[in-house]
Each structure stands twice: as C-alpha cells, then as structure tokens.
Amino acid sequence: MRNRLGxxxxxxxxxxxxxxxxxxxxxxxxxxxxxELSPNRSSYNAGATGTRALYDFLAExxxxxxxxxxxxxxxxxxxxxxxxxxxxxxxxxxxxxxKEAKSLLGWVERGGRLVIIDRRPxxxxxxxxxxxxxxxxxxxxxxxxxDPEHPEQxxxx
Numbered sequence: 001m002r003n004r005l006g007x008x009x010x011x012x013x014x015x016x017x018x019x020x021x022x023x024x025x026x027x028x029x030x031x032x033x034x035x036e037l038s039p040n041r042s043s044y045n046a047g048a049t050g051t052r053a054l055y056d057f058l059a060e061x062x063x064x065x066x067x068x069x070x071x072x073x074x075x076x077x078x079x080x081x082x083x084x085x086x087x088x089x090x091x092x093x094x095x096x097x098x099k100e101a102k103s104l105l106g107w108v109e110r111g112g113r114l115v116i117i118d119r120r121p122x123x124x125x126x127x128x129x130x131x132x133x134x135x136x137x138x139x140x141x142x143x144x145x146x147d148p149e150h151p152e153q154x155x156x157x
Contacts, residue, residue: 036154
C-alpha cells in the first residue's frame with residue numbers, strides 16, 4: 001500500500017513539473033500585421049501585401065506557374081529553357097547579389113522575359129539599354145497609419 005502511494009505521489013509530482021516547464025517555455029506568437037513599410041510579397045502570403053491571389057489566379061487560368069527556388073544561374077542551363085517569364089515582386093527573401101542578377105539578365109538576353117514589380121528595384125537589375133536607362137523615383141509613400149487591407153486608405157491621394 002505504501003509503495004502504491006509513493007508511485008502515485010511521484011506521478012503527480014512529475015505531471016506538476018511538466019506543467020511548470022511547459023508554462024515557462026510557452027512563447028505566444030504575435031500575429032504580425034502586414035504593412036507597406038515591411039510588406040511580405042510572398043506568393044504563400046494571402047494577406048493584404050501578399051501575392052497568393054495572383055499566384056492562384058494564374059494557376060487557375062491555365063498557366064503553368066511555379067515558385068523558383070533555385071539559384072538564377074540555373075536559368076542558363078536546361079531547366080531555364082522551359083521558363084518563359086520570370087517575375088520578381090518586391091524584395092526577395094534571399095537577397096539577390098550582383099552575380100546572380102548578371103545570370104538572370106543573361107537569361108533575358110537569350111530571350112527570357114523579366115517582370116519586376118517593386119517600388120525600389122536594385123539598380124543592377126535595371127541595366128542601361130543603349131542611351132536609355134530606367135530609374136525609379138519615390139514621390140508618395142503610404143504613411144505609418146495606412147492599413148493595406150483597406151483599399152480606400154491605400155488609394156487615397
């Protein structure tokens with residue numbers, strides 16, 4: 001009888017210790033609200049600054065859409081021959097270095113199409129073409145209080 005009481009007390013103590021450890025280790029993850037100051041343009045993000053709707057629309061309209069997870073140098077190989085259009089929307093999660101941009105632009109010279117949708121694309125992604133040079137100039141940027149989920153606020157002024 002005494003052994004059983006000891007086992008029951010040990011089990012209760014172990015459960016109590018596990019509850020305390022779980023409570024101490026719990027970290028609540030705060031919901032990060034999308035904002036135009038730090039937008040998440042990912043095709044996985046269905047939020048206000050994400051491009052998931054565009055990705056789904058293109059896929060559902062019969063176009064072959066894929067998320068490119070390889071180095072841009074791979075576009076110059078056999079896998080790049082199947083790609084017709086390469087789209088970059090906003091800042092990429094893994095920053096593109098000049099060497100990678102050079103490979104991407106080499107693919108464009110071979111006939112590929114590059115579409116860049118960004119307020120401030122990197123200068124090395126915008127090479128000169130003869131006497132022409134493409135540049136960007138930021139004239140009006142949404143303020144801190146603008147919520148990207150409200151179109152009225154985003155298109156005001």
